[in-house]
Amino acid sequence: xxxxxxxxxxxxxxxxxxxxxxxxxxxxxxxxxxxxxxxxxxxxxxxxxxxxxxxxxxxxxxxxxxxxxxxxxxxxxxxxxxxxxxxxxxxxxxxx
Numbered sequence: 001x002x003x004x005x006x007x008x009x010x011x012x013x014x015x016x017x018x019x020x021x022x023x024x025x026x027x028x029x030x031x032x033x034x035x036x037x038x039x040x041x042x043x044x045x046x047x048x049x050x051x052x053x054x055x056x057x058x059x060x061x062x063x064x065x066x067x068x069x070x071x072x073x074x075x076x077x078x079x080x081x082x083x084x085x086x087x088x089x090x091x092x093x094x095x096x
Contacts (some may be wrong), residue, residue: 018077022084030086038087045082048075 055068
């Protein structure tokens with residue numbers, strides 16, 4: 001019973017810290033990054049996810065599996081964080 005309580009408390013603490021981190025990043029970068037940079041960073045993160053999946057499912061190297069898993073984990077967490085950031089609005093000027 002004590003192990004279950006320890007696990008649940010630890011899990012809740014880690015989850016709470018991750019939510020706090022997401023909020024801080026969102027407050028810091030929302031509406032401050034132009035759309036082109038936002039899209040570029042998002043593509044890099046998605047590329048990391050794809051490379052992680054490829055690394056996990058390749059049958060030749062066990063090290064590739066380990067690195068693929070780590071890259072997939074980090075890229076997925078980065079995508080979750082980055083999806084809470086809103087790019088700066090594009091301002092169009094009327095042609096005169």
